[in-house]
Amino acid sequence: MIDAISRLPVFSFLWPGMLWLFALVAVLAAGYVWLDRRGRHAAAHYPELKTAGVATRRGAGWRRHVAPVLILLALAALVAAIARPQAVMMLPSRIETVLLVMDLSGSMRAQDVKPSRLRAAQQAATTLLEAQPAGVSVGVVAMAGTAAVAQAPTRAREAVATAIERLQPQGGTALGNGMLIALTTLLPELTPDAERLMNDDTPPPRKPRALANPPADTEPVKPGSYTSGAIVLFSDGESNAGPAALRAAQLAAEHGVRIYTVGVGTPEGVVLSVDGWSARVRLDEKVLKEVADATSAEYFRLEDAAELKRVYRALNARLAFDKRSQVEITGLFAALGALLAGCAGLLSLWWFGRVM
Incomplete structure (x- = not known):
């Protein structure tokens, strides 16, 4: 078990200063929670708004949260990509x-x-x-x-x-x-x-x-x-x-x-x-x-x-696999962000007839 744990990738970032952008993702998440609570409060106190379509999606249950959550996760993945993550991984050693x-x-x-x-x-x-x-x-x-x-x-x-x-x-x-x-x-x-x-x-x-007797500079x-x-x-x-x-x-x-x-x-x-x-x-x-x-x-x-x-x-x-090497995996996080954003748009289109 200890040996397996020691072989897990160790992450670091080439541009760690860009990680502050995660704060913006947190702000967006908090804003979404606030808007959702406000909408539910309005629907409860002003039932007539439902007929105007303001709360059309309120009856969708948990599905109405899926696309926003996926978008937030996509933004988090893209922020990580901006910081240029790298991992120490086990690679083929090209043994001869x-x-x-x-x-x-x-x-x-x-x-x-x-x-x-x-x-x-x-x-x-x-x-x-x-x-x-x-x-x-x-x-x-x-x-x-x-x-x-x-x-x-x-x-x-x-x-x-x-x-x-x-x-x-x-x-x-x-x-x-x-x-x-x-x-x-x-x-x-x-x-x-x-x-x-x-x-x-x-x-x-x-x-x-x-x-x-190796040379002194060896x-x-x-x-x-x-x-x-x-x-x-x-x-x-x-x-x-x-x-x-x-x-x-x-x-x-x-x-x-x-x-x-x-x-x-x-x-x-x-x-x-x-x-x-x-x-x-x-x-x-x-x-x-x-x-x-x-x-x-x-x-x-x-x-x-x-x-x-x-x-x-x-x-x-x-x-x-006996060679540890540091590999930049920015592309992996960028692809993950794009995939999550695409899934959010498709699910929203399927369930609600609109992208978001």
Whole structure:
């Protein structure tokens, strides 16, 4: 509910000084009320005026008020148009590239999500792929103990779908590496910083720090401000190799790239037996939420197959409408005023045989 409210348009006016004209509309409304009361008073005290036609419309009941009220509303809309209203609205972000990072760790074989975590992630990724506009390039990064580009960004949907389908579980999980490979695929100029992180095993700092040395006149980039591309990570959140996931998220945030995370699995997990060893594997939502929050993106949970469509619809909506822009809507108010005035005239003509 809070998220929906935050997406409502925020209004402002380019010429707020013109809003004083609303006072004239209020004066006209008060004048109409006064004239109406005066007419009713005259009709009550001088019944003979009815035969002269002064109060012909008094018997029309509520209908006699409809046209004047519509005219007053039309004037109010036109006054708002004169003040040149503008609204902050969600618009298509013209996203050009989406990188899908697929977790291929051994824990993705778990079947707490049917038919398995990996298979559910593949189905979700394929559904998201099919929902992208024709002009959007989609790439795939395979992530296990290491990470590599399984399919370079392309508009050929068949090639991407084939790359997703061929993915098989492997050993190890380098969550940070997967995000860094996807990030450098989007922004190749970040390769030196990404390589530095991959070779740095120190714990992540409590607060984001600059990982590169930008020019002195370069202003910091706001997280989530990069609208040409985005990363979608499908994972159960467990990581045992490579740099910390938060370090990779910090680098992405510093360059405005959003990393949407999809948690695959259940928090209680299941016992997984592979090659003679057994362990309980759980969905680690904490790290996935932290990655999404750090990059001004969102976290989704793919807990069962029934959630597949809901997750992909939400993700697709975020990818398609993720740009806030201020738009002047003067024409909308002007059209509304003209429509209301036209309706007032037509109704008055229909009911009383005169325009007003």
